[in-house]
Amino acid sequence: MGSDDIEEIEFMGRVDRLFDRVTTWANASTTWEPLSETQAVVRRTLDRVGHLRDRETVPLIVATFGGTGTGKSSLVNALVGETVTPTGRERPTTRRPTLLIHETVEVDALDLPLEHVAVVRSDDPMLQNYAVLDCPDPDSGAEDDDGGNLERLRQMLPYCDVLIYTTTQQKYRSNRVLDELKDAAEGVRLIYVQTHAGVDSDIRDDLKAQLSGEYEVPEVFFVDSLESLARSRADEPPTGDFARLIDTLYQELSQRSRGRIRQVNQFALLSSALSRGYTELSRDRSALNELAEACRQQQERISRVMTDRLKKELTDSRALWERRLLSAVADRWGASPFSGVLRLFSGLGNLLTSMTLFRAHNSAQVALIGAMQGGRWLKARQSEKTAEEQTAKAFASTVDEDLLLEARFVLDQAVRKAKFDPQILAGSSSDELRQTAGSVEQDFFVEARRRVEESIDRLAAANSRWFVRMRFEFALAAYLAFVVYRVGKNFFWDSFFGPWVAASEPEPLLTADFYISAGVFLLLWAWFLVTMFTRRLRRGLKREIADLATNLTARKIPSHLYPKVSSAIDDAQQRVLELQTLSDRTNALAASISSKTTLGGKRPAPPTGAEKQPTTQGSPAVVSIVEE
Known part of the structure; x- marks a missing residue:
């Protein structure tokens, strides 16, 4: 067997594989009418080609x-x-x-x-x-x-x-x-x-x-x-x-x-x-792209509604996230004067309640104060639980039936314009759509809660860096140092060493008025620093919530609300691309054998995807x- 025979066998193998791929493409089921018509033409062409292959020995x-x-x-x-x-x-x-x-x-x-x-x-x-x-x-x-x-x-x-x-x-x-x-x-x-x-x-x-x-x-x-x-x-x-x-x-x-x-x-x-079929399908791809765009717009529209609700729920529950963020920052700072102040203000309600125990005169009053404290604790826990549950409300309470029906109406018009079988929307009743959308939103809000937790950790880490800590620790420590210096100077120098060295009369010790005033100003200064730090945390949390809402709005929801439509679009796009590949390969094989004869024929179609x-x-x- 010579090299020419081997080349001929290899060529015929490529031809057989190509015809098998074209046959598979032409026989695949589809709900897109233009594609179905093109497949019918290709099947008829394959029948004629098969007839020619059967007649190769006929004159x-x-x-x-x-x-x-x-x-x-x-x-x-x-x-x-x-x-x-x-x-x-x-x-x-x-x-x-x-x-x-x-x-x-x-x-x-x-x-x-x-x-x-x-x-x-x-x-x-x-x-x-x-x-x-x-x-x-x-x-x-x-x-x-x-x-x-x-x-x-x-x-x-x-x-x-x-x-x-x-x-x-x-x-x-x-x-x-x-x-x-x-x-x-x-x-x-x-x-x-x-x-x-x-x-x-x-x-x-x-x-x-x-x-x-x-x-x-x-x-x-x-x-x-x-x-x-x-x-x-x-x-x-x-x-x-x-x-x-x-x-x-x-x-x-x-x-x-x-x-x-x-x-x-x-x-x-x-x-x-194949070339003619690809050309015809390319003309119909504009309506196909419009359907895909309509799907995307409706999904983004529903996503925006979901995100707006999420943003509102997160904003309403901001106090919960602020307390958790403040606690996370205090834990990261460890033992320090300002972290102690943060913990003090964070647990101020519990502290004041505990101090009332000193005013109890009998066991009944102690039991009453304990019951009040337990009620406050249960109420706080219930508030936290309610705040967390608000971010996981069912989709039916977020997107009403009118919105879903409007989305379906828009898609129905686009489906008919794209010449798809309207049955791809069959079974998508409002109840089923809400149920499907609800399952989507559950995942949506689970993802949102996870990202909020990550945001809290990220903000806690950002506000626990050394230069942030140094500013607030130094501001609090400066006041404490002033008070300690003033008390120490009055006790050791003005009242003891100074008069002895200078042979003068000692200064009187600071009275309780000074300590009361110093304590009040300490509380005011600490409150001011905590307020400034909390505002800093709140600004960061607002930015995180805004970024979270923006990212979730831009985040593309998978094609879950109308899976048949999305699947039909993807399948049609894939079939068109596959037809382009088959057409180009057929043209390449046709060009390789056209030189074997000097007789004429129609000009081959230009490569698909390229200008004529x-x-x-x-x-x-x-x-x-x-x-x-």
Whole structure:
């Protein structure tokens, strides 16, 4: 086995894998109508491609295609060297397809619908490689008992491998024929012919300019069918472009070229279907993106309502968080004068209550004071519990039914505009939506409480740094140092050492008024410092709550409220991207084998996802023929 054989096997393996992926993509279920329509087109294309793959050993079918009076039948007669089909110029003479085959070919082996086809046998050697199908005109409108020409033409085109497109100086700009050619040229190789060259002018340049936008036209043959038929009858060899046409047919349509021609056609057909499908889906992606945006907006809207409620609950419970933050800061500071003051003010209520015990005169009063203190403790605990429960209220109390129904109405309009199956919203009643949203909010508030705890720890750490502690500790210690200095100076110097050294009268000791005043100012100074520190904590806590609310608003809620819609959008987007990949791979394989033939074809679609580029040579060529 040579290297060429190994390369061919590897190539066929890639081809089989590609067809398997395309088949899987086309058969996948979807609720998006544009995608379903594209899948149906791809499935039909795969059926046609499968038919071509089954016919790789069957002789090629070469069909004529052209307007009324363009000399299709005359060209067929010239190719075989005898009159096998009737000819005429003014009216359509080919009212039913005529199949011209070699006398040794089994007609059943061609697998053609022959109910309305006239079969003619010939011993021309050229017909051993391919069969010629003289098709009706696409523009005559002639009808008989079997139906119109166009209907019969369209019935036969899917079985053709090569089209010989005949035209004339008068017909080559016919829009009707060119429109039919666009559909007929899908998945076939093309040869162009201008007939009546004996009386018409050379239009090859105009023909190339006209066709180069959609087709490759590397060469134009210029032949005269009637003259060529006369030379054949006189046993004279063909000359000029007709001779080159005969050589091209022998070289490109030989028996060993059947598989190559049909392989090129398969990829051209599949590439066209995938590229066209991706283009169509790309047009519909705007509505798909609008649906995704509507989902996002409704989810963000509900998220904002949830966040506003959370912010309100956190703000209402701020006193609880402040006490917890103050306690956390005091614990981080450890044993120090100012931390002691913080603990004192934090537990001032309990301290005052405890001091009343000293005024109790009997056990009944002690029991009453204890009951009052226990009630205060239970009330405080209940307040803390209530504050924590406020941040975990059910979603039904946060988002009302009107909001949910409005969100569903907006999504219903977007779903229909995007051409999705409306059933993806089925079952999303307001009760179910509230239940689903409630489960979302429970997670939402659990996350919020966790982040509040983290915020408290973060604020406690930020307010326990040494330069913060030093400011408040120094401010309190400075006053205490002043009082101690004043008492010490009065006791040791003014009343004891000073008079002894200076032989003067000692100063009187400070009275109780001084100590009372010093104590009062100590309390005021401590209260001022605690107030300033608490305001600092409160500002930090407000910032944390605001940041928390902002972050939770910006935090994207997973697609839980409408899971079917979100899943359908994601699936559709993924299918479009997969189609783009399949189309690009098909185009790449088509380009790799298109160079194996010099016959023409439609220009391949530009790479998906890229802007349309100017057409260049290099794809399957369109061979044009102008009759001399």
